[in-house]
Amino acid sequence: MLQLKGSLTPRHACATFVFLNVVTGATLFGATADGTKALEKKDYATAYREFKAAADKGEASAQVSLGHMYARGLGVERDINQAMNLYQAAATQGNPQAEFSLGLMYAKGWGVPQDYAQASFWYQQAADQGEGRAQSQIAELYEDGYGVPQDYEAAARYYLLAARKGVARAQHGLAQLMEKGKGVPRDTRGAFKWYREAADQGLAMSQERLGAMYATGTGVETNHTEAYFWSMLAARQKERAAERRLAAMESRLSAEQARKVKASAIEWKPAFALK
Numbered sequence: 001m002l003q004l005k006g007s008l009t010p011r012h013a014c015a016t017f018v019f020l021n022v023v024t025g026a027t028l029f030g031a032t033a034d035g036t037k038a039l040e041k042k043d044y045a046t047a048y049r050e051f052k053a054a055a056d057k058g059e060a061s062a063q064v065s066l067g068h069m070y071a072r073g074l075g076v077e078r079d080i081n082q083a084m085n086l087y088q089a090a091a092t093q094g095n096p097q098a099e100f101s102l103g104l105m106y107a108k109g110w111g112v113p114q115d116y117a118q119a120s121f122w123y124q125q126a127a128d129q130g131e132g133r134a135q136s137q138i139a140e141l142y143e144d145g146y147g148v149p150q151d152y153e154a155a156a157r158y159y160l161l162a163a164r165k166g167v168a169r170a171q172h173g174l175a176q177l178m179e180k181g182k183g184v185p186r187d188t189r190g191a192f193k194w195y196r197e198a199a200d201q202g203l204a205m206s207q208e209r210l211g212a213m214y215a216t217g218t219g220v221e222t223n224h225t226e227a228y229f230w231s232m233l234a235a236r237q238k239e240r241a242a243e244r245r246l247a248a249m250e251s252r253l254s255a256e257q258a259r260k261v262k263a264s265a266i267e268w269k270p271a272f273a274l275k
Contacts, residue, residue, distance in 0.1 A: 032062045039065070044075025060090040064097045071101075071110075080111030091122070099126035100134040107137070116147030127158060132165035132275070139173055143182075152183030163194060167275045171198035172206045179209075179219070188219030199230060202270035204237035211242055215249060224252040225261060232265040 035050030048069060054062030067086035070079045084105060090098035103122035106115045120141050126134035139158035142151045156177050162170030175194035178187045192213055198206035211231030214223045228249040234242035250258050 032059060032065065035062065035065060039069075039074070044069070048075050055086065055089075058089075058093075060093040060095040060098065063087070063090040064095055064101065067098070067101065080105075084111045091125070094125075094129070096126040096129040096131040096134065099123075099129075100131050100137075103134060103137060116141065118147075120147035127161075130161075132162045132167045132170070135159075135162035135165075136167045136170035136173065139170060143173065143177070152177060154183075156183035163197070165275075166197075166201075166272075168198040168201040168203040168206070171195070172203055172209075175206070175209070188213070190219075192219035199233075200271040201274045202237075203274065204234045204239040204242075207231070207234035207237075208239045208242040211245065211249070215245070224249065225257060228253060228258065229261045229265060232261065233268060236265070 032051065032054050035047045035054070038044075038046035038050060048066070051062045051066040051069065055066045063086045067083040067090070068074070069076055070086065071083035072078070084102075087098045087101045087105070091102055099122045103119045103126065104110070106112055106122065107119035108114065112118075120138060123134045123138040123141065127138045135158045138148075139155045139162065141147050142158065143155035144150065148154075156174060159170045159174035159177065163174045171194045175191040175198070177183050178194065179191035180186070192210070195206045195209045195213070199210050207230045211227045211229075211234060213219050214227035214230065216222070228246070231242040231245050231249055235246055253261070
């Protein structure tokens with residue numbers, strides 16, 4: 001696993017650096033499409049050959065995919081500098097996935113000195129093209145004032161754009177602002193709605209908030225069974241606030257109610273893949 005460089009705050013350190021195997025938001029043809037199919041099958045030799053041929057011809061989507069292979073060490077020796085070069089080549093052509101990847105690398109300090117100003121620049125470029133993950137990340141920077149002036153209204157605006165695309169971290173971020181009334185009018189019911197959207201994808205911190213809201217009747221009618229259920233799901237992912245709350249929540253249920261909730265939690269699966 002690659003090591004992060006620089007001094008990250010806990011909030012920004014928890015953002016996972018996700019390299020996509022498939023270039024999203026683009027129509028793929030020829031070598032890039034063939035390379036993507038090979039990558040999905042973990043045929044890295046074929047994927048590399050196809051992407052390399054297309055990347056050498058200046059095809060941006062192939063440059064991004066080849067960059068992901070170097071960044072993750074898929075079929076090649078891991079080489080962050082080479083990944084960076086490929087992302088930059090694609091970004092100069094306005095490829096939003098490349099711009100997003102550059103933003104992440106600068107935010108994490110992967111292969112380059114950590115630089116939130118550069119991170120915000122590249123996130124913004126991708127966000128302006130509708131890249132949902134970039135919209136979520138630039139929203140976090142606006143919320144915390146990293147690389148850009150702190151601006152809760154801008155944070156809420158970008159979170160909303162990404163949340164509507166199903167980005168779970170954005171749904172959670174928007175819910176937090178709504179619950180606290182930062183950048184938007186305080187709206188606990190609206191917050192509950194967005195926490196639920198993210199929780200259904202399996203985001204532990206949103207599951208924890210759902211449990212707390214059900215327990216206190218914040219934004220939703222008090223329901224101790226639901227509170228215990230969502231807290232249990234979050235606790236299974238080591239969400240500490242939920243872990244601390246479990247015993248107290250279980251005490252409010254009968255033994256039979258607690259047994260049924262535990263069985264349901266074991267069987268629960270996310271409604272769809274986490275974004």
